[in-house]
Amino acid sequence: MTLIAVVNGPNLNLLGTREPGIYGSKTWDEVRHELEKKARELQVELDFFQSNHEGAIIDYLQKITGKAQGLIINPGALTHYGYSLRDALAGLRMPVIEVHISNIHAREEWRASSLVSPLAAGVITGLGTDVYGLALQALATRLAE
Numbered sequence: 393m394t395l396i397a398v399v400n401g402p403n404l405n406l407l408g409t410r411e412p413g414i415y416g417s418k419t420w421d422e423v424r425h426e427l428e429k430k431a432r433e434l435q436v437e438l439d440f441f442q443s444n445h446e447g448a449i450i451d452y453l454q455k456i457t458g459k460a461q462g463l464i465i466n467p468g469a470l471t472h473y474g475y476s477l478r479d480a481l482a483g484l485r486m487p488v489i490e491v492h493i494s495n496i497h498a499r500e501e502w503r504a505s506s507l508v509s510p511l512a513a514g515v516i517t518g519l520g521t522d523v524y525g526l527a528l529q530a531l532a533t534r535l536a537e
Contacts (some may be wrong), residue, residue, distance in 0.1 A: 393437050394535050396458040396528065398427065398443040399449060401468030401477075405523070413448075415493050416520050423521045425442040430525050434532040446470055450480040463488045465525060471496070471506045478492040478507040487513040489531050 400420070403410060408419035424440060431438045439460065441452045449470070453463075463486055470477050471492070481488060488509045495518025509515050514530060516523040 393435065394462070394532070395437045395439060395456075395460045395461045396431070396464060396531055396535075397439045397441065397452075397456050398524065398528075399452065399463065399465045399467075400440075401446075401449060401466060401474075402444040404466055404468055405442050405444070418521050419487050423524055426521075427524055427528060430528055431532075434528065434529075436532050436535075438528075446474050446477050450476060451503045453480050453484065457484060457486075458510045460486060461535050462482075464491060464531060465489070465508065466491045466493070466523075467508055471508055474507060478511065481508060481511050487531060487534055489513055489527040490515045491527050492517040492521060493520055494518060 405413055405420060407423065408417055428437060439456065443449050463484065465488060467474060467477060467490070488511060490506065490512040496506070497517070512533065516526050519526065
């Protein structure tokens, strides 16, 4: 069965409580439950990982290489300054979809710059936590082709 990794970067473990006006009130557990349901419908498996530490995310990406066929990543603030993460993503041999809950282009100027976007097959931003399900649908479709 197709395996898709879902990776969240710094502070995304606080979904539902951290700045709900920007990131919404759904917790990560609620989002994860919705994704697991959608994955069953799409007949794909998911593997979830979250860390507040760039090195831990890189270790995880290296671990899933050769196991996962695709990656959904919300790098959080690492989007803008995570050069080591960017280099790790460049070495992956799988399609990557970058997601952001808020519209990073409509916020502070520094948030509009992404080190990840040039490496991604696609970017979904600004649609709340729906970005994860949309990315899952897109990636599952792409991998089935």
